[in-house]
Amino acid sequence: MADTTDGVDASSDNKPLFRDLTGDIGDQEATQIDDTLCMNCHESGTTRLLMTRIPYFREVVLMSFDCPHCSFSNNELQPASTIQDQGVKVSLKVETSKDLNRQVVKAESASLFIPELDFEVPANTQKGVLTTVEGVIDRAVRGLEQEQPIRRTMDPGTAEKIDAFIEKLRGLTDLKTPFTLVLDDPTGNSFVENPFAPSQDKSVTLVHYPRTREQNIQIGLQPENEPSEEAPTAGEAAEDGEAENLADEVLCFNTNCPNCQSPVPTNMKVVDIPYFKQVIVMATTCDRCGHRSNEVKSASGVGEKGRRMTLNMTDPSDLTRDVLKSETCTVCIPELDFELSLSYGIGGKFTTLEGLIINIKEQLEKNAFSLGDSSTATDNNKMKDFLAKLAEIAEGKTLVHIVLDDPAGNSYIQNVYAPDPDPELVVEDYERNQEQNEDLGLNQMKTENYEEDN
Structure with a gap:
């Protein structure tokens, strides 16, 4: 070869x-x-x-x-990326012809479901594909038609029913009635395009969920007959002399560069943020492509309440405030009618307000679906105008409100007047609703009397 x-x-x-x-x-x-x-x-x-x-x-x-x-x-x-920490379930309400032209990444591990027809394509029955919503439907039709000549000979009754169902599938593209397309991928590697970027996509519902043991076995993360090992408690580790003081130590482990996938070392350290809580900061620098990234994980779990912080920028010096944005946090700029949801995949960040805005701008610039050949001239100009407005905010020429809304309560904006209250920073703690608890995996979590279920 x-x-x-x-x-x-x-x-x-x-x-x-x-x-x-x-x-x-x-x-x-x-x-x-x-x-x-x-x-x-x-x-x-x-x-x-x-x-x-x-x-x-x-x-x-x-x-x-x-x-x-x-x-x-x-x-x-x-x-080509690794299996994600959580699975993803994407639900798209298809109502217009533009929805049929949305780009779709369907991994081999993803199942496809159309509730209106009670139609499902199980996982691992189709190869992964980069196509459109219309292409997904056409692929399902071709899959059903593949064995029809044999069915018409062996079982004419079943073949006739499948022919009628195929016509219903083809009728979806006429959009006489809206329908829902659901992708459920335990690996987290499936995706539906957001043509309204940088605005939030109201037609798509995105849910990240923890995998079950059966799903881990399905995608090969856990052998079928291997029992789960219980980690020793903190008390047991201390008795065995294995406890480590991570607060004064920088740990290093090998991983892959998120930009070019080359092997690189990642440094990790536990940091105490004044007037807030402990976090874990991980930093990666790639010598091959020069990419640098930092990621933040909460070291204290999910808070009892969600937290919403609203900063009124009154001076360009506000751009130097430290900002901790967790993976579960959304960023809103009301003046631009902009909301950065979890689907943008920026992840946890420990940076300044200026750095956060620049990072959002860089992520939006990578959206080839809005700036490339697949976009219209109107969409192209709209995105360029929005990026210019973000640049003005990052340079301090335009002062706006910045809202960080974190249902897990693990995000933070520096109070420059600490320990006194900040007159330009409004912090609200609120009770999470049922949907937010579901997104955080708290509805299925049982911490008391859990032995009774076993």
Whole structure:
């Protein structure tokens, strides 16, 4: 088998292995593999691999096969990133033709469900694909039609029922009545495009959930017959002399660069934030591509109440305030009618207010669906105008209100008047509703009398 690579080798000039998905063909470097066995006619065909990064999502590998002998072709998508900490369930209400054109990443581990037709495509029955909502429906139709010639001979009654159901599936694209498309992926590697970025997508409901033991077994994270090991309690560790003082120590462990996937060390340290709580700060620097990132995890669990903080910027010096944004926190700028939801994937950050705004701007600039060839001129101009407004805020030319809303209560904006109250900072603690507790996994959590269930 011969390998030929189109373009420049990414390893020779320290370019990232995974490039952002853009409309510029010159930025994409595909790997071509000749003499690939065709599974249809058993002659030699050609396979092309493209490693890319989807905006607001993560790295994927696009694979395309073409056979010149029998004209057989095949396209497939495989997630290139690791399995996420939580599963994801994406529900899209399809009402207009624009919704049918939304980009969809459906991983092989994801199940597809259309409640209105009581139709489900189980996980691991279709290969991963990068397509549109209409393409997902067309793929389901082609899957049902595949065995119809045999059914019409062996079981005409069943074939007739399936033909009627296929017509119902095709009728969804006429949009005579709205329908719901649900993707449930335990690996967290499926995605539906937000065409309204940077605004919140009101047609999509995104729920992150902790995996069950059965789901961990399904995706290969836990052997089926392996019992779960109970971690020793803090008291037992102290008695065994294994307790460590993490507050005065910087731990280092190996991981992969989130930008180019090269092996890099990550430093981790427990930090006490004055007038707040303990957090875990993790920092990564990649020598290959120069990418730097920091991530923050709460060291104290979920708070008893949610917390909403509203900062009224009255001076450019407010940009120097320290900000802790947890993974469960949303960021709102009322003057711009902007809300940064969890679907943008920025994660936990410990930075300044200026750094947070710049990071949001950088994430929005990576959205090829709003700035690339797949966007309209109106969407393109709208996004550029919004990015310009964010730049003015980051430079202190425009003063706005910044709202951090964290149902877990693990986010923080520095009070520069501490220990006295800050006249420009309003902090509200509130009771979480049922939906917020569900998102945090608290409704299924039982901390008292749990032995009775066993």
